[in-house]
Amino acid sequence: KNTPVKVIISPGQDGPVINRHIFGHFAEHLGTGIYGGIWVGPESDIPNTRGIRNDVVEALKELKVPNVRWPGGCFADQYHWRDGIGHPAERNTRINVSWGGAPEPNTFGTHEFFDFINQIGSEAFISANVGSGTVQESADWLEYLTATGSTLAEERAINGHPEPYDVEFWGIGNEVWGCGGPFTPQEYITELKKFATFTTNYNTDVNTKFVAVGPDSFDEFSFGYTEAIMEAWANRTWTWNIQGLSLHNYTRGGYPPEIPATDFNEKQYAEVIQETLGMDEFIAENRAIMDKYDPDTEVSILVDEWGAWYAPTEGTNPGFLQQQNSQRDAIIAALNFNIFMRHAERVHGANIAQMINVLQAVILTEDEKMVLTPTYHAFRMYVPFQDATRIPVSFDAGQYQIDDIELPRVDAIAAKGKDGRIYVAITNIDPNNKASFELPLEDYSIKSVEGETLYASEIDAINTFEKPDNVAPEKIDTKVSGNKISVTVQPQSLTVLEINIK
Template identity: 30%
Template structure:
């Protein structure tokens, strides 16, 4: 047995880390005013709109807060309160109501703790004088909470409520344990490598603008140029452009430039170019009348030196493809693409494409390099909500001829440039396994079977022959298939009652297995009645069941980080109950969407930025997957690029997010044979696993505090060396982030470990994986 001490500067081991936490509600009697309201408190409307006021109508005639609504509201006055982890508190306060009527499932007027939904006081309704209410609760792994003076609550209310004289009383706190015992001889079920999976969806800039290298927006002219939603601007006066709907090259219409001696053309701005880089593409057009030339120009700076032009003179009256090539001698993220015509006549444009010449089969080289570092073993595609309105046939064949569509679930255009064949090229380039979801929303069984056969059937079958005609003779051999996405939700296209959906799922499964018995099917789950019914009615029609969760920004560093592992554990606990009640074999869980989801959209639609604290949360979730290895067969971080993504891009650069660093670190360094770990009530999250050949023990520790920590670590059942290696993600601020085109602020650092029996250092705000070889 080797006893290790993870040394640090923190002296609060004996006294408890929480002794340093500030206590008490801010301005609990609402007497302090700031900017016309109660200092320390803010308002929020969860549903509809309440009216918030800070009034001198309190219990003793002083200040209090009030919420009222005539049409119904779910609203709150809220305050963030630091608390001690693993402590017991009493939240109390006084509430008065007048004609308060709950509606649409609302509770009334009450106090609650936002992060712990079960912590709520009695709810007052009707007309009641000042009444004291209270609730007692445990903080668990939370160092901060959000206290709500709640109006409505999980529904709406009308009438008026006043709140005054709140109090948060500490009833007791456990001293924090900064010790752990690893039982290296108690080995659990192997961790499936598929828990390091990823998910990409046709949403925002995940694929187009992230993975796919196309630079031109709306390259097939879904929107008529010059309209508000089009990225194209028209050069020329009235009549310079018309839209032809007779026999369009692709989609519903083609733009036609009417050339009459004056300059006419189309302009798109905002392209990104890099100095010294070559850009190649094509334009599809037809010219009639006396058109002398069509010029395509890429301009990255003012003046002749800041542009290059390809002049096309040998023009055909039939739609023809003309190559383009530019060599940028400057850099810009506001480059401009111009299409102009000279002479007399008409130029009909079918499509246009431009990519960096270093693209890899149409994909961005910089994004692919980071994806290879991420090294995910499986990718889920194409959705997500998107799949419930997606016709997979739109995405095969000649890319220029594939129809542009309005994205059925999200904003923007679906160009259909990245379809099933491109997804398979993506998977082969990365050496990863494909997981394809079929449309069980608006889609039917026949389309799903055709998609399966297109992917997997031999080339001498009808669907295999179609694949071969598109340049892919050999079957792809896709094993993992999902039937639908989140069909339990009323936001999902094709949503239907559960009783109808179980029959639909089974119809899909029977037909798809009849077409290819080798596949593995994943059904739609959602903990509760939906999952329970799917397991009861569809267990013999699926090989795994999916679950999803997203969490928003939590209060406090520890509380924020702990949300993800708590969700992973909660879903696992529910499935343990399902297994205990089921008669058949255990059903594995595929957690094929999970992540944080909060903050402004910096990188396009749902393109939220992630911080060091989010990386810690992802690492803690990965620790929980290690602990729950008998439950999860797969997990897919959602999503990979830009959209709540592990990688972020601009038009010219790409960078690994802090969440991506955590995924990369665990994929590369964490062992696969989990061992039992005993940890007391601790701010540290600890997991341990042997590597595949049991030559070394890996220990992962997440320190979600802003100070170095001390962990007394006992290893039983194995003799490990005092020398090893460590890989650390750390920083001095939980809000650190990485940005494309800028030096990384957060990175993985490798360190040597010497004389482990004398101590291993855990940095503040850190994720660490230690590798200790067997002696």
């Protein structure tokens, strides 16, 4: 029997602001994530603006992407920024050692990246090279980007950009305990101090946040990073500081990833959801360590790589990490958004891995074709939560069980948007049963309610170039009686209600 779940929304005890950077993206030089996915070159027949695909830019604008992390990933620690500036015909071609040994033509470099984020209205999260780069190289790159009146600033102007760029985040390496090092925590701390001391932002319009590498939920070599870095931070000298600690956590069931992206059964669905819900504990553990050293939250958590990592699509280069994206991935996205928002006091950013054509992508392209994935729609539906104020909710999540796997049946979160409206996101994890909800909004009087839902009758339903709207959001009916909203949602669905209050 579908007894309605009562969601009690408690205004007056407003939570923290949900930092819009929680909805950030990650775009690495990997497979066709950049070349083909974003960059086609100015000579291409695919409609583009200065080499950047117009269709992709239009689609991304809808997501109000707050920041894009670039150029990696593992690629960041082999990337030398000077390879990617100057006349395109004179740029070095390198081998992308991390990802399939593909040639890296460097036609998409610093200026092209900033052109791209400006076209989509986003901000920069640069990952600098610690593994194979030097402190001087890092210092020069940020000076090139942000200075006025120096030789490097003049070089930037000659290359087409007299104004300094805004750099919101500066990552000091990536996964330095693995592909970006490998360093023990203490070895990295020595590097971190040097890179953080000598890399300077000269653009006074922006407070660049420096981000240290933290642990991965899965990699044993990264264990102990949070404790060691926070201890070093608490005992730091005046010369250096960090404002962020990066956490990585993929949903992948081990390595090499073997979970199928499509054609999976209900048990496989539940296993993946169970793993993704582990994000909560991973953040909580790291948050507790950080609270000890940093009770005033001067250092944020940035989960700057997260998402589902499945077995690669058959017939593709396994080094390109190409996979399909189904309704299951939209549920994964929603559950992770909710976890990040519940930790919004400390989690001030997160980046889906990755933006286009790689892992849990929001967009897939092939030549001139483009399709929006279910994960794209989840991001779009959650836009009103960017910079909204979290409102406490309480509800009985119930239970969905298959064999020995027990999961919550539903999830819900609420926030007051910048437009003054109340937004409630509801996820029905249960793939077999509808779920009804009642929201008695005792403290508000309701003017109107609108809702959008993302549902597919098959949990592994996907969008393809031939059927791009197979999984797409639709309006959902709600009933308002007095101050109570009632809504019934489909199995395996996510829904966002927009409540206009008087």
